[in-house]
Amino acid sequence: MTHLSPILKVKVDELFLRWLSMPDTQRILRNDLNKLIQGRPLSPRQLSPVQNTIGGARPISPPAPPTSSPTQLLRSPRSPRERTSRKTSSKSPPRSPRLENHDGTKNQMKDKTLVLNNVRIVPGCAAKLPQFYFPLGKPDDSNSALYDDKLSEVTKVFQRFDGSVPNGEFGAVAKACGLPLYWREPLFATAGGHKHGFVTLPMFTVMWKSLTSQYHDNASRFVRLLSTKHSSEYLEADDFIPLLQDIVETHPGLEFLREAADFHSRYVHTVIARIFYYVNSSWTGRITIPELRNSNFLEVLASLEDEEDINEIVDYFSYEHFYVIYCKFWELDTDHDLLIDEKDLMRHNNHALSSRIVKRLFSGCVTRGPTYIDGKMTYPEFVWFLLSEEDKKHPRSIEYWFRCMDMDGDGILSMYELEYFYSEQVSKMEALGIETMVFEDCLCQILDMVKPKVEGCIKLSDLKNCKLAYIFFNTFFNLDKYLEHEQRDPFAAARDFQDTDGPQPTDWERYAQEEYDLLVAEEGANEPTEGLYEDDFDEDEDLAESDIMALKGLEKDVNEENDRGSKKPWTMVTGIDGDIDDDDDDDDFY
Ligand SMILES: [Ca+2]
Numbered sequence: 001m002t003h004l005s006p007i008l009k010v011k012v013d014e015l016f017l018r019w020l021s022m023p024d025t026q027r028i029l030r031n032d033l034n035k036l037i038q039g040r041p042l043s044p045r046q047l048s049p050v051q052n053t054i055g056g057a058r059p060i061s062p063p064a065p066p067t068s069s070p071t072q073l074l075r076s077p078r079s080p081r082e083r084t085s086r087k088t089s090s091k092s093p094p095r096s097p098r099l100e101n102h103d104g105t106k107n108q109m110k111d112k113t114l115v116l117n118n119v120r121i122v123p124g125c126a127a128k129l130p131q132f133y134f135p136l137g138k139p140d141d142s143n144s145a146l147y148d149d150k151l152s153e154v155t156k157v158f159q160r161f162d163g164s165v166p167n168g169e170f171g172a173v174a175k176a177c178g179l180p181l182y183w184r185e186p187l188f189a190t191a192g193g194h195k196h197g198f199v200t201l202p203m204f205t206v207m208w209k210s211l212t213s214q215y216h217d218n219a220s221r222f223v224r225l226l227s228t229k230h231s232s233e234y235l236e237a238d239d240f241i242p243l244l245q246d247i248v249e250t251h252p253g254l255e256f257l258r259e260a261a262d263f264h265s266r267y268v269h270t271v272i273a274r275i276f277y278y279v280n281s282s283w284t285g286r287i288t289i290p291e292l293r294n295s296n297f298l299e300v301l302a303s304l305e306d307e308e309d310i311n312e313i314v315d316y317f318s319y320e321h322f323y324v325i326y327c328k329f330w331e332l333d334t335d336h337d338l339l340i341d342e343k344d345l346m347r348h349n350n351h352a353l354s355s356r357i358v359k360r361l362f363s364g365c366v367t368r369g370p371t372y373i374d375g376k377m378t379y380p381e382f383v384w385f386l387l388s389e390e391d392k393k394h395p396r397s398i399e400y401w402f403r404c405m406d407m408d409g410d411g412i413l414s415m416y417e418l419e420y421f422y423s424e425q426v427s428k429m430e431a432l433g434i435e436t437m438v439f440e441d442c443l444c445q446i447l448d449m450v451k452p453k454v455e456g457c458i459k460l461s462d463l464k465n466c467k468l469a470y471i472f473f474n475t476f477f478n479l480d481k482y483l484e485h486e487q488r489d490p491f492a493a494a495r496d497f498q499d500t501d502g503p504q505p506t507d508w509e510r511y512a513q514e515e516y517d518l519l520v521a522e523e524g525a526n527e528p529t530e531g532l533y534e535d536d537f538d539e540d541e542d543l544a545e546s547d548i549m550a551l552k553g554l555e556k557d558v559n560e561e562n563d564r565g566s567k568k569p570w571t572m573v574t575g576i577d578g579d580i581d582d583d584d585d586d587d588d589f590y
């Protein structure tokens with residue numbers, strides 16, 4: 001309540017000033033003053049009309065200023081005009097001490113008004129605070145000169161191209177603006193380039209001035225440039241496609257992929273799913289400006305132009321990571337319709353996951369919005385699944401599995417939910433002849449590890465804080481990983497925690513690297529490689545082999561030979577087009 005007092009005071013002052021400014025009040029006060037000057041007694045009855053004119057407002061005594069003397073409290077406050085009326089009076093009597101006193105009170109009132117003015121109190125008691133929230137970035141006046149400078153650099157580029165720059169050359173414009181190279185596609189598109197096939201200087205200037213005057217940092221500008229179809233407050237998955245297609249078509253590390261148009265979209269959608277997995281922390285399917293600002297995406301995007309080997313960019317873009325994800329999906333999606341069902345997913349990692357958690361995965365608790373198909377998992381959803389399954393230390397993964405285990409959706413993992421998942425693990429272990437722990441003992445261990453803030457009540461934040469969420473989750477639904485952990489040398493586990501300070505690969509990066517090596521090794525073991533590098537290799541088999549190698553980004557030379565030898569579509573390798581979908585080809589592939 002205490003913080004309300006100053007506001008109440010302001011309201012009272014406001015009412016008092018209103019009362020003072022009313023003509024009737026002033027008339028009565030003037031009469032009173034004249035009577036005082038003439039030494040006549042004041043009549044209390046004269047105050048009654050004022051009560052009426054205020055009409056419902058509190059009568060007689062509006063609160064006096066704090067320094068008013070007790071005698072003044074009996075009278076109505078003096079109008080500021082009284083001094084004027086006194087001056088105009090021909091008699092000009094000496095000021096009485098009371099009047100002096102009153103004058104002092106009035107000055108103090110004035111001071112208060114000043115103080116109030118300083119904090120800009122406006123009628124209605126709303127305080128106008130300086131702006132502290134800048135959703136589109138904080139404007140910086142010193143930047144405007146900088147952007148004019150950029151415009152002169154851009155002008156030079158346009159002069160080099162006789163006034164109109166085509167799409168292929170727009171990188172020069174992006175660089176002249178001081179932006180990363182791969183901003184060129186959205187810049188070109190937003191300036192209206194796709195309509196005309198080129199952008200002229202006036203077209204660019206209009207776009208650039210509007211962009212830099214309304215959007216004040218790279219995150220808000222990036223969102224504005226990409227979100228052409230809807231509001232400029234967020235990005236949806238499709239908004240990234242032109243940008244990523246440009247990267248596929250021009251990045252030196254993806255040269256081997258150029259001919260394989262069918263894989264462009266697979267790669268692009270894998271990258272988009274990864275971007276949303278890491279950046280869209282709100283799970284809305286819409287990346288907002290603050291989410292983009294909080295992520296490393298723009299830095300990683302900028303780093304692409306300095307790194308020729310795309311596999312070195314392990315965040316979002318690595319081709320090897322894409323290859324692993326896609327191969328894992330391909331293994332499960334036996335009919336190759338790019339959808340997998342419960343039965344398919346059960347086969348993942350040799351039935352490592354429990355059937356209960358798989359059922360939950362298909363319940364819609366971790367699939368979002370319009371992509372949800374009853375009983376099916378789409379490819380982008382599988383990307384989320386694999387990232388979550390293989391790196392249970394990442395916050396998104398913890399959120400992912402928490403949603404799956406929180407069956408009643410109350411934000412708490414209750415005992416009955418834990419027991420539901422644990423009982424399946426126990427039956428699995430019993431079938432394998434492995435010694436099991438009763439649920440109560442398991443629970444004790446788990447609570448000891450998670451240390452929930454509220455006893456017996458495991459929340460998402462508890463799991464995020466405990467740093468051992470991956471052990472927690474594996475205990476309840478991934479028997480292989482649970483046993484792997486149980487059988488580990490405890491000292492090795494302790495070392496893991498001590499060593500986490502330095503820049504170490506994440507669990508996901510470690511997994512992707514191992515799997516990639518395995519896939520390559522399997523490929524090498526399944527297929528004889530002799531003759532692969534020879535000019536006179538035989539038609540189909542070796543072509544398919546070289547295509548696979550190219551898909552892996554292993555050998556550019558092989559790819560070149562292949563280009564020379566044949567124009568066989570890459571779909572042969574994977575059967576994506578449905579022409580070749582027999583088992584032989586699948587075997588070749590793996
Ligand atoms: Ca399928």
Ligand SMILES: [Ca+2]
Pocket residue numbers: 405406407408409410411412413414417
């Ligand atoms: Ca629950």
